[in-house]
Amino acid sequence: MLQRTTYLSHSYGKPESWTLAAYEAAGGYRGVRRALSMTRELVIDEAKKAHIRGRGGAGFDCGTKWSFMPKESKKPHYLVVNADEGEPGTFKDRTIMEMNPHALIEGCIIGCYAIGAHAAYIYVRDELHLAKERLWRAIHEARARGYLGRTPFGGNYAVDVYVHTGAGAYICGEETALLNSLEGKRGEPRLKPPFPAQYGAFGCPTTVNNVETIAIMPSVFVTGGDAFSRLSALHHFNDGGARLFGVSGHVKRPGIYECAVGLTLRELIYDLGGGILDDRKLLAVIPGGSSCPVHLPDEIVNVPNDPRFEPYNGKSILDLPLGVDTFRAVGSMLGTCCAIVLSDVADPVLATQNLIRFYKHESCGQCTPCREGCGWIERILNKIVAGTATMDELDQIHEIASNITGNTICAFGDGAAQPMLSFVKKFRKSFEDYVLTGGKSQTGRLC
Amino acid sequence: MAFALSAERERELEEIVSRYPNRMAACIPVLHFCQEQNGNWVSDEVIEYVARKLDLSTAHVKGVVTFYTLFNQKPVGKHQVWVCRTLSCALRGADRILEHCEKRLGCRAGETSPDGKVTLRTAECLASCGTGPMMQVDKRYYENLTIEEVDRVLDRLTKG
């Protein structure tokens, strides 16, 4: 269901869109006023009704996550916004911070109020200098106007927002690694439990949310939770609202497009992305950041025993609405909703090699299966590409990747294994071709 | 020579510290701040200074410095260039951009050009995948790169 929306992106491309004046002229800072007039419980209820599934990749319901925060506690509470955006193929949060930073600040006030926090830290990866600058500017503007500080909007619920910076480590996007990094430590993930809602930043109850999850909240409170959820074609899957979709790689118009939830990959690639670059054939698509399995256009949806899937069963996966549960049901993952498109010019074996190099480089090294496994797979793939690997070694990739899955402290391990398992399975012939003929009938290039 | 900040910079440092419930939390932003004051690298003297200012052990600060790729543990060129080579950019020709940079600068990725002006590096996904190929030069992004654009940017760096 292709339905463009402009809740977050109305200001994109407009002059000075990042200023308070522009944001308020477009109706900004109304949602937070409504939220602050409600009780904390009602704010969480309203968020729940909107069915905002976490936009950071795991797809957990935001209102429900907020409800896990203790109601009474002597310790301070914190909201931590995950702006580490590092998942390959993902470039949506950056657009919000650069072009609509006040939406994030307004969302932070709502989020803090809902979870009983008086401080929010926005953890921005260091490279995003423009985003940090625009966020600080927005914070100063909001503070000067009396929207942040001791008495936001003349009320008595104090909120402050700070920008914190990372220093170049993909793993710091994982929420517990991010908390360690925020505390001034090495960004190594922590074992869960305890979960952040019990023991998070500085040992205090904490909610970690993605930039987009928080930035969409003002729209939820202006529109009303239920009405906002119903924008989505997947409202009946409790997957509501509108969100940012990204498309990169071999399409004619790569970019970020805001739409109601329930868009299909075909719509994203062909209607919004303008079709395949140079009018070539679609080889494969990774739906939402590189840690998701890769899909071929001829894959058919088959989810028996669930009437909600009747409209999609028997159709191409390209026509399955992009949702957290729809993609989970077909053994895939929605991830960040930023798709990477490969045309038939791309050599799938080289794409796999490119990805494992990333994961090998970014593993934090705490768990043996992840640290060693990524290294082994990289070495084998290098041999495969060089034409010196054996069939046995090709089969080992599957074995090593399966051994990473489920055996690690954090979900990075699964994120590294998923693309390996799916590429090797779905492009088996191409890999064998490298082993048997040195890759003679493969393209040998990525572009 | 021991590293130290001016009195005014030390006040800025304390402003950073004041954002957090404890001093340790300021470690990464303060390291960035000091790295910038120290010609873009973190020397042992910087580590000792940060440790003293934040009441941390040097071992802790060193552990942090070695974990994150953006802390330079040795001197670098006047400018830093990072070329993204992760999948989305690679599908758009990142390899050609990197090759061209190496040729133009006369150094391999990971090295500094012979005139000491530019340190060339590869980067993993910089959240600019829809506008690849791309590179970061110091604090700025250059997107939808062509070879000609790369030449223009590198000209400015090496002549300036």
Ligand SMILES: Cc1cc2nc3c(=O)[nH]c(=O)nc-3n(C[C@H](O)[C@H](O)[C@H](O)COP(=O)(O)O)c2cc1C
């Ligand atoms: C290796 C790894 C990297 C991650 N990177 C990010 C990231 O860059 N941004 C993000 O919002 N979430 C990232 N996540 C997900 C976070 O751990 C967490 O689920 C998310 O920030 C929660 O916010 P949400 O519920 O609003 O989606 C990552 C997870 C893993 C395992």
Ligand code: SF4
């Ligand atoms: S799974 Fe990998 S990244 Fe995650 S904690 Fe273990 S070694 Fe570190």
Ligand code: FES
């Ligand atoms: S892959 Fe280059 S910016 Fe994301």
